[in-house]
Amino acid sequence: xxxxxxxxxxxxxxxxxxxxxxxxxxxxxxxxxxxxxxxxxxxxxxxxxxxxxxxxxxxxxxxxxxxxxxxxxxxxxxxxxxxxxxxxxxxxxxxxxxxxxxxxxxxxxxxxxxxxxxxxxxxxxxxxxxxxxxxxxxxxxxxxxxxxxxxxxxxxxxxxxxxxxxxxxxxxxxxxxxxxxxxxxxxxxxxxxxxxxxxxxxxxxxxxxxxxxxxxxxxxxxxxxxxxxxxxxxxxxxxxxxxxxxxxxxxxxxxxxxxxxxxxxxxxxxxxxxxxxxxxxxxxxxxxxxxxxxxxxxxxxxxxxxxxxxxxxxxxxxxxxxxxxxxxxxxxxxxxxxxxxxxxxxxxxxxxxxxxxxxxxxxxxxxxxxxxxxxxxxxxxxxxxxxxxxxxxxxxxxxxxxxxxxxxxx
Ligand SMILES: Cc1cc2nc3c(=O)[nH]c(=O)nc-3n(C[C@H](O)[C@H](O)[C@H](O)COP(=O)(O)OP(=O)(O)OC[C@H]3O[C@@H](n4cnc5c(N)ncnc54)[C@H](O)[C@@H]3O)c2cc1C
Numbered sequence: 001x002x003x004x005x006x007x008x009x010x011x012x013x014x015x016x017x018x019x020x021x022x023x024x025x026x027x028x029x030x031x032x033x034x035x036x037x038x039x040x041x042x043x044x045x046x047x048x049x050x051x052x053x054x055x056x057x058x059x060x061x062x063x064x065x066x067x068x069x070x071x072x073x074x075x076x077x078x079x080x081x082x083x084x085x086x087x088x089x090x091x092x093x094x095x096x097x098x099x100x101x102x103x104x105x106x107x108x109x110x111x112x113x114x115x116x117x118x119x120x121x122x123x124x125x126x127x128x129x130x131x132x133x134x135x136x137x138x139x140x141x142x143x144x145x146x147x148x149x150x151x152x153x154x155x156x157x158x159x160x161x162x163x164x165x166x167x168x169x170x171x172x173x174x175x176x177x178x179x180x181x182x183x184x185x186x187x188x189x190x191x192x193x194x195x196x197x198x199x200x201x202x203x204x205x206x207x208x209x210x211x212x213x214x215x216x217x218x219x220x221x222x223x224x225x226x227x228x229x230x231x232x233x234x235x236x237x238x239x240x241x242x243x244x245x246x247x248x249x250x251x252x253x254x255x256x257x258x259x260x261x262x263x264x265x266x267x268x269x270x271x272x273x274x275x276x277x278x279x280x281x282x283x284x285x286x287x288x289x290x291x292x293x294x295x296x297x298x299x300x301x302x303x304x305x306x307x308x309x310x311x312x313x314x315x316x317x318x319x320x321x322x323x324x325x326x327x328x329x330x331x332x333x334x335x336x337x338x339x340x341x342x343x344x345x346x347x348x349x350x351x352x353x354x355x356x357x358x359x360x361x362x363x364x365x366x367x368x369x370x371x372x373x374x375x376x377x378x379x380x381x382x383x384x385x386x387x388x389x390x391x392x393x394x395x396x397x398x399x400x401x402x403x404x405x406x407x408x409x410x
Contacts, residue, residue, distance in 0.1 A: 017293030018169035028322035058405035201263025
């Protein structure tokens, strides 16, 4: 059956970005169809996504206004301090480290750790309660035809749906975007991110740690209770071997990197692995198509910014389209969509290249580079304004935030 009843926006991909965008668009008064190839029960399952996300202040304000934050608030852990250090496996962190204390830039924590399993479920529950959003899954979008004033989304069940605008939220190197002629720049980091959760004897006191080990960063992110989420970035062959270890051997490898500062450490639950790459779309928009989230920019997870950037895209696109509709403009028109692109592309590209540079500088064991970065770490630690600039970035306190991300705006 072809459903040619027109919705305002068709979103391809109901990951964290697609779901958040659907809610942001509904808040602006648009009707939305949200398509995903995977069943909702599988995506909302506890073991689907083992990551935890450091949600910046603006993202938190947006999730609150979208009716999502209250659903996860009981499960979150604020980050009060960040310790950054250089190290080698089994040697512990180098004595030269950076200490970011949130009190230097305000009362708010740097970010709040939310486990993706809770965030996903909360987003899908909020979507299910919205009369403006139809979450259609499991269906794969096979192709999109673009016409004057409309786009037809063709699904693998043989149906087609009409919308005024299509948004690609289908992840890195989006098929939907490439089919529309969008090109990408990017590279593989030759790294894999292993993710797991650990329990430790002593409380973490809300402190996040980033150790720069030669094979890549090892991040310890505080979770509620005496637990932390780990992102252990490793060479793909070694990551594959680590993923194949039995629980005891895997736990021993984690403990070698983690150290003993929080007492005994035990891995709990499953482990996940994610390939790490950079992909930047040359264009964020074409007539009747916009790209959001990883479909527009896949960045290194070194500073935990990928999803926060995607949420900014969603907020900026929803605001741009809302303003255009109120002026009587066509939301699929390229001139309207270019406003969104101009708003978001520079910020995303600057952040992606910044993460790339950090990873290159730190993920090696070359002696002169090691010395230079330790001197750099010590310098940043001593220079107050520079240290505070890094902290504001980490907390997402940047100018030009869309209204829905500003705590005191509507
Ligand atoms: C190890 C690691 C740690 C991270 N930590 C952080 C962090 O602390 N903070 C942070 O801000 N970010 C973090 N990120 C980044 C963040 O997780 C991603 O940016 C985010 O999950 C991307 O979401 P997305 O919705 O854009 O894409 P995806 O999650 O890739 O979702 C794409 C969706 O599209 C669907 N799809 C694809 N093609 C089709 C089709 N043809 N038809 C229908 N459906 C389709 C898929 O089924 C999928 O559900 C981390 C990333 C990694 C790898």
